[in-house]
Amino acid sequence: MGIVCTVQDVQQLEREWASDHDGSTWGLMVAASQSFVARFQADFAGRRVLVVAGNGNNGGDGFYIAKLLLEQDVKVSVATPLGLPPDNIDAFRACQEYQAAGGQMDEHLESAEADLLVDALFGVGLNRPLSGKALVTVTRINRLNLPVYAVDIPSGLHAQTGVCQPVAVHACATHTFIAYKPGQLTAAGPALCGELTLDSLGIQSTSSWRYARAFEPCLPARQGATHKAEHGNLHVVGGLKNMAGAAIITATSALNAGAGRVFLHCHELGHAAALARAPELMTRDVQRLLEEPPEGTYVIGPGMGMSSLAMQLWQVLLPKAKGVMDADALRLLAAQPVPVSGWVLTPHESEAAALLGVTSADIKADRLDSAQELASKYQTTVVLKGAGTIVATTEDIRFCYAGAPEMSTPGMGDCLAGIIGSLIAQGLLPEQAAVAGVNWHAHLGAKLARRQRIVLASDIIPLLKQIPDLAD
Ligand SMILES: NC(=O)C1=CN([C@@H]2O[C@H](COP(=O)(O)OP(=O)(O)OC[C@H]3O[C@@H](n4cnc5c(N)ncnc54)[C@H](OP(=O)(O)O)[C@@H]3O)[C@@H](O)[C@H]2O)[C@@H](O)CC1
Ligand SMILES: Nc1ncnc2c1ncn2[C@@H]1O[C@H](COP(=O)(O)OP(=O)(O)O)[C@@H](O)[C@H]1O
């Protein structure tokens, strides 16, 4: 599990480090550069490396990396399209040391013949949208079509929000320092960072936010003299008129994810289709739920619509049950916002916008802040779906380690809701179930995306029965 810090916290940690080291961060720049070179030693050996250095301390890392590569007889050149660093920052010394070691520099990127590029243009100091030379340089780096290794963060990516400013370098790998930054893990971050690694440089942070770099299964197992009754009852409520599919996906996902019994409370038109798909399901007339909802965990919302029946179901279940609220149940909640502690909310960006009374563009502009606001407003666990899914509680943040654009298909969210509901039914706490469910779903989706153009929920559902293959 890697630690994630806000950019402000990382900068504060740097200042604290400096105050313990004669007021200087030079030692950190040296350590960061050494770590970067060690990380990509095998990739750089025998290749011609072009370092693109900005005029801040990210550029300073770039100069020092270039110096270290020169010392290892790697063919290296440095491009300085934004000019040289001022003499009051560490980058100035790094630039001088590179030149003293015989290093060459050129303002123009295109002059150098290179096999790969080190992006040291901007790091966490990017503080406004790119324009002029900076904008042109990022666009040129991408047009060169070379493998790009980013120092700390791809230049142009906002380290806190993961939003491009308005363009960003597309890296094949990023090596970051001190802690992961939120912008690497959500929105455009995961796609632009490529393979992301961290070196804390020996600095300890007290942040409780976490990012798992691999799937860490904590899935309930069947063991010993057990019975299905010990693995929970899961009730899926949705699939009202003409929308059975969504609820069937949720119910079959929950069944394959291991819930002891799965009841599907949907319109009777959906019963035959559900049983044809999975005869292990138990179908129920949804109207009967209004009388006395049975005990168990609920997933409410997939294909439920916004009819008066949907509204009645939501109102009956809200105070009596616990579980997952997805899709239309979130729209109903948005219309009558109340704290719903004990329910996991699984909005995509448009549902999140409705829940906060803002626009989808507002959510996209700051997914982390939106997830935190949702958790605080509704006093519960929130899964903000989409590229770089975030699980937020009132205290903590977890970032999803996988996922793929090929998963942006209809029904994929219904599948996730079923998985999380199933894990809660089997005894996981809501937050644990949300984190495990999100990572499991994304792990399987990403695995399939390596050989499929499109990944459907129906492709993921059968894999839920298998023991997760961690080598994938
Ligand atoms: N300090 C440390 O302890 C350590 C730091 N380390 C490294 O330093 C990096 C942070 O360095 P940093 O803070 O100097 O910021 P950086 O990312 O180089 O950019 C700042 C420069 O860009 C400029 N600028 C900003 N936005 C702009 C825009 N849109 N368009 C154009 N210009 C823009 C801004 O100019 P100004 O705002 O002053 O006009 C300033 O000149 C960090 O990511 C890591 O790699 C490591 O060595 C570990 C120890
Ligand atoms: N670009 C992407 N990268 C990673 N995961 C994605 C991406 N697009 C969609 N997903 C995942 O696919 C699922 C889609 O959910 P949702 O939008 O609710 O679909 P639906 O409403 O059709 O069921 C979510 O879990 C989401 O995180």
Ligand SMILES: [K+]
């Ligand atoms: K960079």
